[in-house]
Amino acid sequence: MSSNIPRFIRDAAVLCLLMFLAVFQQPCSLAPVDVDGLYxxxxxxxxxxxxxxxxxxxxxxxxxxxxxxxxxxxxxxxxxxxxxxxxxxxxxxxxxxxxxxxxxxxxxxxxxxxxxxxxxxxxxxxxxxxxxxxxxxxxxxxxxxxxxxxxxxxxxxxxxxxxxxxxxxxxxxxxxxxxxxxxxxxxxxxxxxxxxxxxxxxxxxxxxxxxxxxxxxxGLPCPAPPPIITPPPPPSPSTVSPPQPIPTPKRERSHRVRNIVLIAASAALVPFFIMAFFLCYYKKAVRKNEETKEQHAGGSVDFTQTRTLHSHSGDDPERVVELEFFDKEAVVFDLDDLLRASAEILGKGNLGTTYKAVLELGSVVSVKRLMNMNGLSKKEFVQQMQLLGNLKHENLMEIISFYYSKEEKLVIYEFVPDGNLFDLLHGFRGGGRVPLDWAARISIIKDIAKGLNFLHQFLSSQRVPHANLKSSNVLIHRDGPNYRAKLIDFGFWPLLPNRKLSEVLSVGKTPEFLQLKKMTHKADIYCFGIVILEIVTGKIPGKISPANDETFDDLSDWVRMVVNNDWSTEILDTEISGDKDGQDEMLKLTEIALECTDEMAEKRPKIGEVLRRIEEIEQRNANVRMVREQIHLYTVLALRQCVAPSPMAIADPMRSNPIHQPTRVPTSSIRDIGPIGPKNAH
Structure with missing residues (x-):
């Protein structure tokens, strides 16, 4: 069979094979792969x-x-x-x-x-x-x-x-x-x-x-090293003493008795010397402790509603040697308890590392170890922590306590057990995954808006109240079937010693900062818009290249490209696109998100307006769903009465089921409901 193939074709095939091996042999040798894994x-x-x-x-x-x-x-x-x-x-x-x-x-x-x-x-x-x-x-x-x-x-x-x-x-x-x-x-x-x-x-x-x-x-002093004893030099022949007389038994006995008395007296005095040493050491430690407390009491910051728990003292007046608590009802623990707790790294961010700490009594807290803030003075740090610690809102992570030293700054939060929004959206999507449905997603969007609105009201004097809003900084708490969101990492922008560090925060990706190095209140609105798009599309913000086509540096740019062609469900996450009842909400929220991510900061809406529109969308669709459920209930009960008719039940089918009395809703809501039954029915 091969004899029928022209020779020049066979030669060309062999040449191509040799070239293929020559090109690809070396890279393969650089990354050895065997049947049991890459490494x-x-x-x-x-x-x-x-x-x-x-x-x-x-x-x-x-x-x-x-x-x-x-x-x-x-x-x-x-x-x-x-x-x-x-x-x-x-x-x-x-x-x-x-x-x-x-x-x-x-x-x-x-x-x-x-x-x-x-x-x-x-x-x-x-x-x-x-x-x-x-x-x-x-x-x-x-x-x-x-x-x-x-x-x-x-x-x-x-x-x-x-x-x-x-x-x-x-x-x-x-x-x-x-x-x-x-x-x-x-x-x-x-x-x-x-x-x-x-x-x-x-x-x-x-x-x-x-x-x-x-x-x-x-707290135990280390014993002093024993003195080095050098042996005496050997006596010279000229200084050799004359021979001593041999002691008699009586003199030898008296020497032995004297030695025993001296040894016993020394042994009796040793405990007194040890006790005196420890008394001096204790008095010195107490004096040093009192001096440190006086130094701390003389600080320039007055905590009106804080409680302090003493830990180890130091000689540095800039060092806060206690954990500062904001809530008198908080779980009491001190720095020793915190450092003794078993810890697990929850995540690393651009502001530091967060740990889960389980205290010995069973309480669990989150500990954030801040970085890039070593040049911060105690006054600056404590004042900002006091401001943030007194912010109480259901959609903000509560700050329980904090610790300051020149080398170390810790912020202790309540612990939220169910992870963060980023992991819920983009975590493992294989078999066994429970997708985040649309009802949960819109509830989370509303919670984020409520938390951000609160920050913008009570931190209005700060240029960027949150400054680091992103899906990984939205923690999730499950309350039965409901999902509740809490914001974290807010309010640290004023503490950054160098404004260039803003580049590592979420607000560093806004158009006004990238182009003009400018920060505004509306930077948080831009970040919120990106989070909404992430929730609706299921895509990770950053470079997006749909279908190996044009690459977009920003999620909002890609969404704009799609919706400019046609407002279709193409942009929706496949895990929620099948929810026909929610598609209208998804597209309306996408429209709000695109307004929030406008390149011109002044054109972005205020967070209060955004929250109002989100609540209107949620309420309108909740009414629609409720009316549909009531109509379905009436239909089911009516069909049951047809099987076993009762004059009273037919007159009012709901009387037979007083537990399920429906809530009356405005009839204006019914206009949003599609026709019941097949579309072609007459």
Whole structure:
């Protein structure tokens, strides 16, 4: 058969094949792929853990194939990003055995390692080279040996929990400025705690139940090192003393008695010396504490409705050494309780990192660790926090407390358990996903508008009251079938030390800032319009390239292009486009969103007007739905009466069902209702 093919065609085919191999062979060698995943080194390291331990989760059965495909994890306890393993969380699965040596050396993108509440023994993992690691939680196991020196070299370490093991040796000189949560309590550590800038601020509870530890954090002075005793020089021949007479038994006995008396007296005096030393130390600490309280009481900010709880004092008058509470009914806890709480990273934003902190009494709070604000004075920070902390609204995250020092600024919020709007809209959309229906979405839009309207009323003196409105800063609380939205990250724009940092906030993407570096009240309106479009279209704001066609830098530009051609349902999220009753609302809200995202700031509506229009749309359609439900109810009851007729029931079918007496609605609402029955019926 091949003999019938002209030779020049065969030669051309061979040449093309060789060129193909020459072009594509090198790139393939740069990104090795095997049947078990893109990064076989990561898989191999994790299999070392699987094969060297036993657990109640049966990892041998559940860890097969590749651990990651894109951002999707295929293995229990493994988190993925771009096909890399970034989290390993195997808490409380009865892991037994010791960890293989260097079992994570190839998992270089790991950010979180949590193996808490297991029965792992042997040495702690070295973790060398894991430069992205932020969270190391290895508490409540049987780890022994010393803390590896590599831990002080982890540049992004935020949390280190090693409590409840049998570790020996000393505490290392941790000094990473990123370190917020630290606990080595209930081990067998000994020696002085290094006096680093970071360790000195952790409470005593972080080091408790290590009887051999001493230093400032535990309030125990470290014993002075014994004096170095040098042996006397050997006597020279010229100074050799004459031979002494041999002592008699009587003289030897008297010497022994005298020595015993001296030893007993010394032993009796030692406790008195120790007691005197601790009395002096205690008096000095009390005096220092009182001085610090006086310094704090003399501050320039007067809290009329705040309560303070004392924590550790310091010599810096700029340092707020207490948590400041705004609500007298708030759950009482202090800085020690907060630092002792178990913590979990909820997310990272352009203003800092947010943690979920579970206090020992079971209360849960959110803690935001602010960044880029180290140059801020205490007066500026406290005044703004006092202003924000006194804002109370059902659609704003409540600020419970805050903490200030030159190096650290924390804001403590109430905890909202059901995640944020961004994750609800754009999270995993595979099998088992419960989509966010239109009724929930319009309720969330109205809640955002109500919260933003409140901010614009009570922070009207500030140029941009919110300044960072986006879907990830809208937290969601589920109340039965209802969704409630709360805004977070509002009011921090005045605290930014450099106005250039506005670029990282949501208002930095408004046309007036991009073109003129200008900030206005209407910047928040623009951001709200983008959030509405995100809710309606289901698309992530940013570069959009529908059908591989023209690329749009802004979600509103793409929507304008579509609706200019035809106001169709093309723009709607596929998860809600099938809701025929809600399509009219969706398109009307899209129209409002496009007005909010007008390039000319002065043409955008005020938030009060936007809220009024949203409420009108929701109310009008609620009336329509209610009338339709009533007509449906009348129809069903009438049909039932036809089957078993009753003169009284036929006269008024609703009397037979007094529980479902309908609410009367204006007859004007009925004009929005389509005809009942088939369209062709006459």
């Amino acid at each position: 076989p080194g990561e898989r191999s390291d994790l299999l070392k853990l699987r094969d060297s331990s036993n657990s109640s989760s049966n990892l041998h059965r559940r860890w097969t194939g590749p651990p990651c495909i894109g951002d999707e994890s295929r293995w229990v306890g493994v988190g993925c990003s771009n096909s890399h393993v970034v989290q390993l969380v195997l808490d409380g699965i009865q892991l037994r055995g010791s960890l293989p040596e260097n079992f994570l050396q190839s998992v270089t993108f790991l950010t979180r390692l949590s193996l808490q509440n297991n029965s792992i023994s042997g040495a702690l993992p070295a973790l060398s080279g894991l430069l992205h690691l932020e969270d190391v939680s290895l508490s409540q196991n049987g780890f022994s040996g010393s803390i590896p020196s590599e831990y002080v070299k982890l540049p992004k370490l935020t949390k280190l929990e090693l409590q409840g093991n049998v570790l020996t040796g000393g505490v290392l000189p941790f000094n990473q400025q990123t370190l917020v949560f630290f606990n080595v309590s209930s081990n067998h550590l000994a020696g002085p705690i290094p006096d680093t800038q970071v360790l000195r601020y952790f409470p005593k509870s972080s080091f408790d139940h290590n009887p051999g530890l001493c230093g400032i954090p535990v």
